[in-house]
Amino acid sequence: MNTVNGHVVSLFSLTPGGQRIARRLRQALPTLSITCYCAEKYLQSDFLPFDGTLKQTVAQRFDCDSALIFVGACGIAVRMIAPLLKDKFTDPAVLVIDEQGQHVISVLSGHIGGANELARTVAGSIGAQPVISTATDVNQTCAFDVLAQQLNAACAQFRVASKTINQLLVSGHDVGIYIDPWLEATLGFEIQQFDIRGLTVVTEQEVGRGELSALIDVSMQHTRPDWPIPSFQLIPKRLVAGIGCRKNIASERLSACFQQQLQHLNIHPLALAAIGSIDHKANEPAIVQLTQQYQVPFKVFSAADLSTCAGRFTQSEFVRQTVGVGCVSQPVAWLLSDGCLLGDPFKQQGITLTYGVIKTCYMS
Structure with missing residues (x-):
C-alpha cells in the first residue's frame, strides 16, 4: 500500500499545538487527502470533532484509512491502536509527530x-x-x-517469505536473487532499478555454489528449477489478457480455456495483472466471474478505442456487425500491453483469448 499519493489519511491532534502541525502538513502535502480531528473544545473550521472520544474515532477510522497520524505523545497513540491490531499485512500505516514538529515516528x-x-x-x-x-x-x-511492492509482484508464500528473507538479511546471511532471463529478454527487465541492497544477483549456475542461505527467484513462469537451497518465487504481475466471446458463454468453459492457455504458455496465474474486453462485454457474467476468480481489474474499451489498432489483425464481419469493430481480443491485449503480445490468439468454442505482457511494473 502506498500512502503517499492520493490515499485517505486521518490526523488526530490533541492540543492547539497539534493543530498547528496539522495545518503545516496539509499545506505542505496537498496530494494527501487528510481529514483532521480534534477535541470539541479545540474545534476550528477546518477540523472535525472526535466522534464521541478519541478512542472511538480511531477505532472507526482504523479499518477505513490508508494511514493514521497522531500529533502528540507516542504512548497515547500506542494505547489507542493496541486493541485494533491484526497483522502487518493488513493494518494501516501509523505515524506519530511530536507537538514541536521535530520528529516523525513510524x-x-x-x-x-x-x-x-x-x-x-x-x-x-x-x-x-x-x-x-x-x-x-x-x-x-x-x-x-x-521489493515485492516495488516489482508489483506476488508470492504464493508471501508471509513466510517476508519473515524468512528479512530475518536472514538482518542477521548477515547471504541471500541470492535470480532473475529469469526471459524477463530480461522480453521485458527489458532490470533488477538494478529496484532496492536489492544486501542481495547477491546470481545466475542459475551460481545458485548451487557459495554460501547462499536462500534464494529469491524472480520469474513469471510456472515451472521453476529444482533449486538446491530454500527459494521463494516473486512473480511480477505483468500478464494481461484480451477476451472476446459469445454472449452468455459458460463460466466454466471460459475458466477452463483460460487455465489451459496459461499452462500452455507456462505462465504462473499470479502473474496476471488485468483482463480486458470491449465495453459490450462489461457485464458478461463469465468474464466478470473470471476477473473475480483471479482478483484482477476488468478493463473495457469502446469500439472506437479498439479501431485504432484493429487493422493489425484479422477481421470478422460478423464481429463488426455485432460490436462495431472487426476483432476484440487482439486489439484489447495490444492496448493493455502497449503492443507487446505473447503468442498467437487462442480460439475455441466461441472464445478468443490473446495474452500480452506489460513492461511497466504497475498496472493502473
Missing part, C-alpha cells in the same frame, strides 16, 4: 502499510527528522515485502 506497518515511506515524506515536508526502527532499514538492507 509506529506501525512500516513496509506493507507504507509507514516508513510516509514518515520520510511527512518529515521532509515540515523539516522534521524521520524515526524509522524496522530492522532492514536500520541495517541498510532491502526487505522482501518492499
Whole structure:
C-alpha cells in the first residue's frame, strides 16, 4: 500500500499545538487527502470533532484509512491502536509527530502499510527528522515485502517469505536473487532499478555454489528449477489478457480455456495483472466471474478505442456487425500491453483469448 499519493489519511491532534502541525502538513502535502480531528473544545473550521472520544474515532477510522497520524505523545497513540491490531499485512500505516514538529515516528506497518515511506515524506515536508526502527532499514538492507511492492509482484508464500528473507538479511546471511532471463529478454527487465541492497544477483549456475542461505527467484513462469537451497518465487504481475466471446458463454468453459492457455504458455496465474474486453462485454457474467476468480481489474474499451489498432489483425464481419469493430481480443491485449503480445490468439468454442505482457511494473 502506498500512502503517499492520493490515499485517505486521518490526523488526530490533541492540543492547539497539534493543530498547528496539522495545518503545516496539509499545506505542505496537498496530494494527501487528510481529514483532521480534534477535541470539541479545540474545534476550528477546518477540523472535525472526535466522534464521541478519541478512542472511538480511531477505532472507526482504523479499518477505513490508508494511514493514521497522531500529533502528540507516542504512548497515547500506542494505547489507542493496541486493541485494533491484526497483522502487518493488513493494518494501516501509523505515524506519530511530536507537538514541536521535530520528529516523525513510524509506529506501525512500516513496509506493507507504507509507514516508513510516509514518515520520510511527512518529515521532509515540515523539516522534521524521520524515526524509522524496522530492522532492514536500520541495517541498510532491502526487505522482501518492499521489493515485492516495488516489482508489483506476488508470492504464493508471501508471509513466510517476508519473515524468512528479512530475518536472514538482518542477521548477515547471504541471500541470492535470480532473475529469469526471459524477463530480461522480453521485458527489458532490470533488477538494478529496484532496492536489492544486501542481495547477491546470481545466475542459475551460481545458485548451487557459495554460501547462499536462500534464494529469491524472480520469474513469471510456472515451472521453476529444482533449486538446491530454500527459494521463494516473486512473480511480477505483468500478464494481461484480451477476451472476446459469445454472449452468455459458460463460466466454466471460459475458466477452463483460460487455465489451459496459461499452462500452455507456462505462465504462473499470479502473474496476471488485468483482463480486458470491449465495453459490450462489461457485464458478461463469465468474464466478470473470471476477473473475480483471479482478483484482477476488468478493463473495457469502446469500439472506437479498439479501431485504432484493429487493422493489425484479422477481421470478422460478423464481429463488426455485432460490436462495431472487426476483432476484440487482439486489439484489447495490444492496448493493455502497449503492443507487446505473447503468442498467437487462442480460439475455441466461441472464445478468443490473446495474452500480452506489460513492461511497466504497475498496472493502473
